[in-house]
Amino acid sequence: xDAGCSPHDLAGFVPSAVECHGQVVENRxxxxxxxxxxxxxxxLAREITPGQFFMVRDPRVTDPMLGRPFALLDVWxxxxxxxxxxxxxxxxxxxxxSLMATWPVGxxxxxxxxxxxxxxxxxxxxxxxxxxxxxxTPFLAVTNEVLGAQKYGNSNRIGSSRAKSVSLCYGxxxxxxxxxxDRFRAIGVKIHISTDDGSCGQKGFVTDTLRELIxxxxxxxxxxxxxxxxxxxxxxxxxxxxxIPCWLSLETPxxxxxxxxxxxxxxxxxxxxxxxxxxTCVEGPVFRAEKLCFS
Amino acid sequence: MADLTVELNxxxxxxxxxxxxxxxxxxxxxxxxxxxxxxxxxxxxxxxxLPREGNPPPRTVETSCGLLNSIGLDNDGxxxxxxxxxxxxxxxxxPIIANVAGHNAEEFVVLxxxxxxxxxxxxxxxxxxxxNVSGGVDFATNPDMxxxxxxxxxxxxxxPIIAKLTPNVTNxxxxxxxxxxxxxxxxxxxxxxxxxxxxxxxxxxxLGNVFGGLSGPAIKPVALRIVCQVAKAVxxxxxxxxxxQNLNDxxxxxxxxxxxxxxxxxxxxxxxxxxxxxxxxxxxxDSEGAASVSDIVCTLQYPEATPVACxxx
Numbered sequence: 001x002d003a004g005c006s007p008h009d010l011a012g013f014v015p016s017a018v019e020c021h022g023q024v025v026e027n028r029x030x031x032x033x034x035x036x037x038x039x040x041x042x043x044l045a046r047e048i049t050p051g052q053f054f055m056v057r058d059p060r061v062t063d064p065m066l067g068r069p070f071a072l073l074d075v076w077x078x079x080x081x082x083x084x085x086x087x088x089x090x091x092x093x094x095x096x097x098s099l100m101a102t103w104p105v106g107x108x109x110x111x112x113x114x115x116x117x118x119x120x121x122x123x124x125x126x127x128x129x130x131x132x133x134x135x136x137t138p139f140l141a142v143t144n145e146v147l148g149a150q151k152y153g154n155s156n157r158i159g160s161s162r163a164k165s166v167s168l169c170y171g172x173x174x175x176x177x178x179x180x181x182d183r184f185r186a187i188g189v190k191i192h193i194s195t196d197d198g199s200c201g202q203k204g205f206v207t208d209t210l211r212e213l214i215x216x217x218x219x220x221x222x223x224x225x226x227x228x229x230x231x232x233x234x235x236x237x238x239x240x241x242x243x244i245p246c247w248l249s250l251e252t253p254x255x256x257x258x259x260x261x262x263x264x265x266x267x268x269x270x271x272x273x274x275x276x277x278x279x280t281c282v283e284g285p286v287f288r289a290e291k292l293c294f295s
Numbered sequence: 296m297a298d299l300t301v302e303l304n305x306x307x308x309x310x311x312x313x314x315x316x317x318x319x320x321x322x323x324x325x326x327x328x329x330x331x332x333x334x335x336x337x338x339x340x341x342x343x344x345l346p347r348e349g350n351p352p353p354r355t356v357e358t359s360c361g362l363l364n365s366i367g368l369d370n371d372g373x374x375x376x377x378x379x380x381x382x383x384x385x386x387x388x389x390p391i392i393a394n395v396a397g398h399n400a401e402e403f404v405v406l407x408x409x410x411x412x413x414x415x416x417x418x419x420x421x422x423x424x425x426x427n428v429s430g431g432v433d434f435a436t437n438p439d440m441x442x443x444x445x446x447x448x449x450x451x452x453x454x455p456i457i458a459k460l461t462p463n464v465t466n467x468x469x470x471x472x473x474x475x476x477x478x479x480x481x482x483x484x485x486x487x488x489x490x491x492x493x494x495x496x497x498x499x500x501x502l503g504n505v506f507g508g509l510s511g512p513a514i515k516p517v518a519l520r521i522v523c524q525v526a527k528a529v530x531x532x533x534x535x536x537x538x539x540q541n542l543n544d545x546x547x548x549x550x551x552x553x554x555x556x557x558x559x560x561x562x563x564x565x566x567x568x569x570x571x572x573x574x575x576x577x578x579x580x581d582s583e584g585a586a587s588v589s590d591i592v593c594t595l596q597y598p599e600a601t602p603v604a605c606x607x608x
Contacts, residue, residue, distance in 0.1 A: 017327035259324030263355040
């Protein structure tokens with residue numbers, strides 16, 4: 001059931017979104033099965049904020065047909081210092097991402113966005129970001145903003161640059177899959193890596209490193225999390241036990257990305273205690289952890 | 296400039312490009328991408344008498360050149376629709392055709408009577424063919440039930456009536472004839488085709504509701520075939536829908552016999568498409584030397600021996 005009564009009731013409704021062409025400026029493999037694409041798309045890039053996403057499509061084919069959602073990794077600037085486009089990360093897993101990995105520099109695609117609500121502007125001193133696999137991508141922009149390294153969005157955006165400490169608990173299958181670690185380190189993030197096989201950092205799960213962080217002097221005041229659902233469920237339980245506010249960014253299968261198809265629903269707790277399906281794209285993708293009902 | 300206006304009995308539209316129910320939300324979500332003032336009409340998501348939660352996810356899966364969906368008529372019910380959406384929708388510079396689905400003829404009548412209080416609506420489309428709701432699909436698989444629902448609605452509702460029919464039947468012609476006989480101003484052809492997607496490694500269906508309705512370019516030939524069959528056999532205006540994603544597709548439906556068309560799944564992957572098509576259509580008609588879009592409708596030239604599949608029963 002749809003709570004949205006006017007556009008303004010939908011947390012992730014973006015009136016300034018655009019449908020535009022994007023030109024491939026860079027497209028390179030940065031880790032195992034993991035690529036970063038840089039697109040020239042100034043109009044979209046000037047509006048997008050951390051935690052928002054956009055849909056990318058190849059207009060020349062109908063198989064694959066639908067756009068695919070990708071989170072903003074970062075915006076990039078041209079030689080004059082003007083915001084010129086977006087960088088985003090993707091894992092080659094299916095038909096569309098396999099095709100994307102073949103797109104040469106100069107190729108054109110279609111994209112629409114920015115979409116979704118993004119992460120809330122952080123107002124705490126100690127922020128912890130918890131990432132699983134490719135779920136790390138939204139956090140580079142979050143970090144850049146809270147540490148004052150980069151501004152995002154249009155002039156109406158009041159970003160925060162007050163965090164004194166940003167920690168990243170980053171889990172991956174193995175060392176081969178880790179991406180952007182140097183970039184996080186360069187802007188001053190404290191990184192706690194865990195891998196399933198122990199090939200880098202601690203052997204185990206992000207919840208292990210997060211638990212240690214919570215019991216340390218650097219205990220976070222907010223947690224932002226993005227990754228596989230079982231991981232997010234474990235992180236939200238740990239946050240609840242520790243009474244730390246926690247936000248989760250969901251990735252549910254989407255067809256349109258802007259609220260017209262009602263595909264991407266997730267079960268949400270309502271104020272009256274009942275539960276209902278909500279569209280991740282226009283009511284999220286970022287939700288307060290306690291609002292979500294995990295299956 | 297070619298005349299784009301179309302008349303479907305009592306339903307008069309400024310141009311033949313509409314957006315299909317279930318593929319355009321409640322319109323507001325598309326604000327950033329679509330110039331509503333260009334569209335011939337908007338058909339918002341199906342409304343039922345009582346709220347429906349919809350089907351469990353995953354609700355959609357992409358298949359070759361198509362999309363399989365089992366949304367399950369997720370909606371807040373007619374009273375909330377009237378309270379929260381009708382004023383906004385009818386404030387847009389675009390004709391609005393509400394779409395409703397009932398479990399039985401009585402429910403369809405109650406829904407239509409409630410909408411009858413809003414003369415600012417351009418019409419009502421009866422969803423007699425959603426494949427994702429048990430009971431719903433039955434209406435438009437049976438000519439007598441189709442006739443009964445439409446004639447009952449016609450008695451209680453002054454708005455122009457469109458019957459949206461299912462392709463999942465043996466003989467669409469007799470269903471369309473029953474709809475026309477019952478008083479439908481037009482028929483929408485076609486709703487989605489029933490399908491299933493399977494993950495064989497897990498031995499599981501991919502959709503939460505197992506079966507779903509197939510849409511997108513994959514079904515365009517089927518939709519065109521059905522438009523041809525009904526146009527040949529039944530005297531009722533047709534709104535064609537199924538896999539349209541560019542101007543050539545629009546023209547194919549018009550030539551086949553549709554007086555107007557709906558853009559459905561393509562809005563998911565080309566958000567602004569529908570609002571660009573009317574101007575493109577106008578330019579093409581000019582270059583074709585057509586004075587009016589109606590000059591194009593139903594101009595398909597069949598071989599001398601009429602195809603057997605087009606014969607009415």
